[in-house]
Amino acid sequence: MSEPPSLGRDDVAHVAGLARLSLSEEELDMFTGQLARVIDHARDVSSLDVHDVPPTAHPLPVRNVLRTDDPCPGLDRDEVLAAAPDVEDGRFKVPRIVGEAP
Amino acid sequence: MSAAGAGADGTSGSAVSAAGAGADRADRAExxxxxxxxxxxxxxxxxxxxxxxxxxxxxxxxxxxxxxxxxxxxxxxxxxxxxxxxxxxxxxxxxxxxxxxxxxxxxxxxxxxxxxxxxxxxxxxxxxxxxxxxxxxxxxxxxxxxxxxxxxxxxxxxxxxxxxxxxxxxxxxxxxxxxxxxxxxxxxxxxxxxxxxxxxxxxxxxxxxxxxxxxxxxxxxxxxxxxxxxxxxxxxxxxxxxxxxxxxxxxxxxxxxxxxxxxxxxxxxxxxxxxxxxxxxxxxxxxxxxxxxxxxxxxxxxxxxxxxxxxxxxxWRARAARAVGLLPSARRERLAGLLGGAPTPQQVDQVHVVVAQGLDDLVVAAVAQGAPAGVALVRAANELAADLGAALVLDPGIFGRVAVMEAQGELTATQAKAVLAELLAAGGGDPAAIAAEKGFEALSEGSLAAVVQGVVEAHPEEWSRYSAGEDKLAGFFTGQVMRATGGKADGKAVAAELQRLRR
Structure with a gap:
């Protein structure tokens, strides 16, 4: 198995951008080092021989956790909107959005 | 490219754009x-x-x-x-x-x-x-x-x-x-x-x-x-x-x-x-x-x-598969089957409209009540589809009765449309009562025959041409009968009476 390339400063800047984090130059250096160590640690797994282990989407040996399609009461709207920074017409008021929903 | 070529030939501006448009059309086909x-x-x-x-x-x-x-x-x-x-x-x-x-x-x-x-x-x-x-x-x-x-x-x-x-x-x-x-x-x-x-x-x-x-x-x-x-x-x-x-x-x-x-x-x-x-x-x-x-x-x-x-x-997968209702292709086949014989191109279109709009169960119910499938189909594809919201909640029995009345000659096609429109607007009602209220009395067979006879006698020249095989004159006579009856005659009954007299 070939080793994936180690984490670079550009990768960290990209990921920070996706998470809407603005990092200073010093922070970028610091997090590049830290994240690289985290990823190296996770990479230890690739040293294991897993060729006879089936892939899994979840660590629990559980399938089909379901509920019946029965309505149950939610939250009171006033209570919900009281937690919002801004409200208009019973709805959450948010800043102008550039672009359309993904 | 074509514009540049035309320009090099020294043609006028309008010729350039015309050539461009022509090339454009030709290219679209590619x-x-x-x-x-x-x-x-x-x-x-x-x-x-x-x-x-x-x-x-x-x-x-x-x-x-x-x-x-x-x-x-x-x-x-x-x-x-x-x-x-x-x-x-x-x-x-x-x-x-x-x-x-x-x-x-x-x-x-x-x-x-x-x-x-x-x-x-x-x-x-x-x-x-x-x-x-x-x-x-x-x-x-x-x-x-x-x-x-x-x-x-x-x-x-x-x-x-x-x-x-x-x-x-x-x-x-x-x-x-x-x-x-x-x-x-x-x-x-x-x-x-x-x-x-x-x-x-x-x-x-x-x-x-x-x-x-x-x-x-x-x-x-x-x-x-x-x-x-x-x-x-x-x-x-x-x-x-x-x-x-x-x-x-x-x-x-x-x-x-x-x-x-x-x-x-x-x-x-x-x-x-x-x-x-x-x-x-x-x-x-x-x-x-x-x-x-x-x-x-x-x-x-x-x-x-x-x-x-x-x-x-x-x-569970098998249960889900069984719960799938009749699919549109099967619904189209079911309607076509009710028509008996090969459907006309118009009927094929009507079947598509009726199934796509979810109106086919109404047609099936009408047929079950004795309405001919063709009549129910055409009313569903036109009148019901035109007021879909009301049609989808219309009692199938009521629609069936209108189709039966039209099929039996109690209502002409025009009258059936008017009764249906009224039923859809009101969200239901009694078709017979609406017909009576509107003065849609069906002509009895005897009185229709008398009217047709009168029209034929009033137009001897046209009648001899029709008798000689000029079929398109049937439309002329039907129009005359409709005028004489104020539109109350059933077109099909008129056609049948004309055929009977010609024989």
Missing amino acids: WETVVGLEVHCELETQTKLFCGCKNAFGDEPNTNVCPVCLGLPGSLPVLNAFAVELAMRIGEALHCEVRPSSFHRKNYFYPDMPKDYQISQYDEPINVGGWLELPDGSRVGIERAHLEEDTGKTTHQGETGRIHAADYALVDYNRAGVPLVEIVSRPDIRSSAQARLYVTELRAVLVATGASDGRMEEGSLRVDANVSVRRVGAVAFGTRCEVKNLNSLRSLGRAIDHEVARQVALVEATGTVVQETRHWDENAGRTVPLRSKEEAFDYRYFPEPDLVPLAPGSD
């Missing part, structure tokens, strides 16, 4: 349209996909919300079994393989999802690899049909209401978490007409499975189109653009036609199309860029740790 559609279908469940909040359209904003669909810390999603059932029915109806599946988080920042991610299915969707056969016999491949949650509804507030000019937005989370199945077709569609046919047929299939109410205007069905062009005979696909905001069949057809023309012009002028997402502007009748490939979202999909994998057993 281009092939390639379309794949993504249809989002809201499922007809009582509750949302991962919580017990009501799945309802049109309620007061933010009244169907809870910690799960508001993304409050510590809340956990639990999958709705009936949404899974409906997704499996859709998979069965589209001839997909229904498989074990899992959920992923699709991360993005946009206020329509308070969690900042949407739970969707990524590399292990519940349905893969099916197809949909269209009424014209063509077949469109289905790539996948997966489960995901809907987003909240964002309303942009500002002077024009348009996104780019909005000052702020208001968000209603009633729709956030409503179950969706996204049906992704293969790029098998070759024209805007076929795209419309595909959506019409898919809609009818979704209604038949009980998964959807099929209401595009309420957003129950939403369509995005992936459009590209290539030269006829080319194997490789062109660069595609995804067109969003297609809220009706009409928008879908117009947007594809516009986008194809734009791309052909672009390829001819510059050689390439830039891959991007575009927004259909219904009022302007054109698509405008939304974001380019470089600006495309990086969704950072990862497995949803709060949900375990889904692996419905064979019993």
Whole structure:
């Protein structure tokens, strides 16, 4: 198995951008080092021989956790909107959005 | 290129543009349209996909919300079994393989999802690899049909209401978490007409499975189109653009036609199309860029740790398959069978309309009451389809009685239409009473014969020509009889009487 390339400063800047984090130059250096160590640690797994282990989407040996399609009461709207920074017409008021929903 | 060539020949400006337009038309014939559609279908469940909040359209904003669909810390999603059932029915109806599946988080920042991610299915969707056969016999491949949650509804507030000019937005989370199945077709569609046919047929299939109410205007069905062009005979696909905001069949057809023309012009002028997402502007009748490939979202999909994998057993899958209702193709065959004999081209069209609009059960019920299928079919395809909302809640017995009255000559076609219109407007009623109220007394056979006889005697020259075999004069005599009876005569009875007299 070939080793994936180690984490670079550009990768960290990209990921920070996706998470809407603005990092200073010093922070970028610091997090590049830290994240690289985290990823190296996770990479230890690739040293294991897993060729006879089936892939899994979840660590629990559980399938089909379901509920019946029965309505149950939610939250009171006033209570919900009281937690919002801004409200208009019973709805959450948010800043102008550039672009359309993904 | 053609403009430059014409200019070099020293022709006038108008000749240049005419030559350009001619070349344009000739080139269009060399281009092939390639379309794949993504249809989002809201499922007809009582509750949302991962919580017990009501799945309802049109309620007061933010009244169907809870910690799960508001993304409050510590809340956990639990999958709705009936949404899974409906997704499996859709998979069965589209001839997909229904498989074990899992959920992923699709991360993005946009206020329509308070969690900042949407739970969707990524590399292990519940349905893969099916197809949909269209009424014209063509077949469109289905790539996948997966489960995901809907987003909240964002309303942009500002002077024009348009996104780019909005000052702020208001968000209603009633729709956030409503179950969706996204049906992704293969790029098998070759024209805007076929795209419309595909959506019409898919809609009818979704209604038949009980998964959807099929209401595009309420957003129950939403369509995005992936459009590209290539030269006829080319194997490789062109660069595609995804067109969003297609809220009706009409928008879908117009947007594809516009986008194809734009791309052909672009390829001819510059050689390439830039891959991007575009927004259909219904009022302007054109698509405008939304974001380019470089600006495309990086969704950072990862497995949803709060949900375990889904692996419905064979019993459940079999139950879902049995629960799929009569599909549109079978419904069309059933109607055609009732007609007895080969349907006329008009009847084929009527059958398509009636099945696509979900009116075929009314026709079947009318026939069961003794109405001839042809009469019930034509009234359903025209009068009922014209007032669909009222027609779908009309008592089949009432419709059956009107069809029987028309078939037995108690009402003429014109009168039957008027009675139906009244019944639809009133939401029901007694057809016989309405007919009487409107003075629609049927002419007795005896009095009709007398009127026909009188008309024949008044036009001896026409009658001798008709008797000699000039059949088109039947229309003349029918018109005269209609005039004499104030439209109360039944056209078919008149035709029969004319035939009888001619023999």
